[in-house]
Amino acid sequence: MAVLKVNGVRREVEVDPSTPLLWVLREQLELTGTKFGCGIAQCGACTVRLNGQAIRSCVTPVAAVEGQDIQTIEGLAPGAGEHHPLQAAWIQHQVPQCGYCQSGQLMSAAALLERNPNPSDEDIDQAMDGNICRCGMYGRIKAAIKTAAAADPREAATGEATDE
Numbered sequence: 462m463a464v465l466k467v468n469g470v471r472r473e474v475e476v477d478p479s480t481p482l483l484w485v486l487r488e489q490l491e492l493t494g495t496k497f498g499c500g501i502a503q504c505g506a507c508t509v510r511l512n513g514q515a516i517r518s519c520v521t522p523v524a525a526v527e528g529q530d531i532q533t534i535e536g537l538a539p540g541a542g543e544h545h546p547l548q549a550a551w552i553q554h555q556v557p558q559c560g561y562c563q564s565g566q567l568m569s570a571a572a573l574l575e576r577n578p579n580p581s582d583e584d585i586d587q588a589m590d591g592n593i594c595r596c597g598m599y600g601r602i603k604a605a606i607k608t609a610a611a612a613d614p615r616e617a618a619t620g621e622a623t624d625e
């Protein structure tokens with residue numbers, strides 16, 4: 462058995478410890494927003510956050526993440542019916558086309574803004590380099606990240622509104 466903390470909730474799953482986190486999320490926990498693309502850490506479709514950092518869940522065994530903070534796309538918004546600033550910017554810029562890569566893109570972008578609330582073009586290019594979009598929405602993705610950062614860098618970093 463593995464004990465995971467996913468989107469702030471303790472979850473117990475009966476799996477072999479070597480099972481990739483991606484399959485536990487999708488098959489056991491029914492969190493299907495995280496996608497399978499390549500399975501070899503080359504496309505970014507399976508990106509989730511581990512302790513705030515973007516990781517590829519397709520090559521991460523559950524044994525390596527037990528007890529740590531895992532966040533999936535289902536946990537990105539600050540509350541029910543609300544959007545993370547990145548999600549709002551994604552809508553504003555009409556980023557998604559087929560949508561398949563988008564949860565991975567958003568999780569990588571969220572990790573970027575948490576460690577760097579005001580990223581340069583180069584910072585964005587570097588952080589998003591491993592997330593492939595077959596629909597070629599790279600320009601809109603970059604514009605949306607800049608919009609989210611400009612709206613309020615602290616808000617974009619945490620997903621929570623500030624008082625000021």
Ligand code: FES
Pocket residue numbers: 496497498499500501502503504505506507508517518519520
């Ligand atoms: S499915 Fe994990 S990086 Fe492609």
Ligand code: FES
Pocket residue numbers: 556557558559560561562563593594595596597598
């Ligand atoms: S929106 Fe289709 S792959 Fe990115």
